Amino acid sequence: MKLIDAVLSVLGGYTTAGIYNALRGYTDDVYLDPELDIALVTGGANGLGSNLVKKLRECSIPVVVLDLEIPESCIDGVYYIKCDLSVREQVLDAAQVIQAEIGDITILINNAAITQGKSIVDLSYSEIENCLFVNLLSQFYTVKAFLPGMLKLGRGYVVIVASVMAYIGPAKLSAYAASKSGLLGLFESLTYEVGPNADVESGIRTLLVSQGQMATNLFDGVQNPHTFTASVLDSSNVADRIMLALSRGEQGRITMPTYAKLMPIMRVLPRSMATIVRYWSDIDRGMDSYLGAQYPRNGQPKGSRQNSTK
Secondary structure, eight states: OHHHHHHHHHHOHHHHHHHHHHHHTOOSOOOOOTTTOOEEEETTTSHHHHHHHHHHHHTTOOEEEEESOOOSSOOTTEEEEEOOTTOHHHHHHHHHHHHHHTOOOOEEEEOOOOOOOOOTTTSOHHHHHHHHIIIIIHHHHHHHHHHHHHHHHTOEEEEEEOOGGGTOOOTTOHHHHHHHHHHHHHHHHHHHHTSTTSSSOOSEEEEEEEEOOBSSGGGTTOOOTTTTTSOOBOHHHHHHHHHHHHHHTOOEEEEESGGGGGGGGGGTSOHHHHHHHHHHHTTTTGGGGOOOOOOOGGGOOTTOOSOOOO
């Protein structure tokens, strides 16, 4: 698996996804349109979100970023709005400003996420709630805020960045895994309400991203003892794959790297077999070396960062 992932990484996200789409019969028609589209990326100040913002701007798409941080070097054509995504009122206030001053969002990329590397006994109630609010409930807030505009235009893309942790909950990641599992339900229900599988064609496309560990700072210190079978992803390559999907109008699910495609099987394995796999993979000991993201701003607890990485 490592060899396959290495080859695909060398080829680059666009080339790799291009081969994939060609095999699936996707055309060369480009869905993204700078004249029609405005993108919003949550947690777009760093990590995967920052890479997506840069690549959207390379396609001349206007971009809005909602994040607790405003980067020191702002990208031309990007509107940065400081927003605590765990607070519904701040999200809705930001949505009003965007709609009044920028326009209707047609590409919504829900990327923001935080985590804490603690056992459920050691987690405070506020840490549990904050994780669920940022990772899960904020995506409901943004979808509720911007979906009506998409339906009005008959054009829209909702991208939900989840994680392989949606399918398997490691020790010391209870709140994070629970929030990511909740996103599976949101994606499936939304797809059948307004997406390509809805009874009435709405023009809304839905995309779920379930990626493995990336080389970003959300999981600082977490060691991967099995890089041969579970390679660590470059967030730029993940952004390339998402961008290729957006440009082709692809719908459904993106799951990467190779091992991540096997994660849903863990839920149906007998307990004895699942225990063996978990022991061999060291997945329940990975957070033992977690350093915690330094994030003192706005009273956020150490270990929090509005940035999706795993």
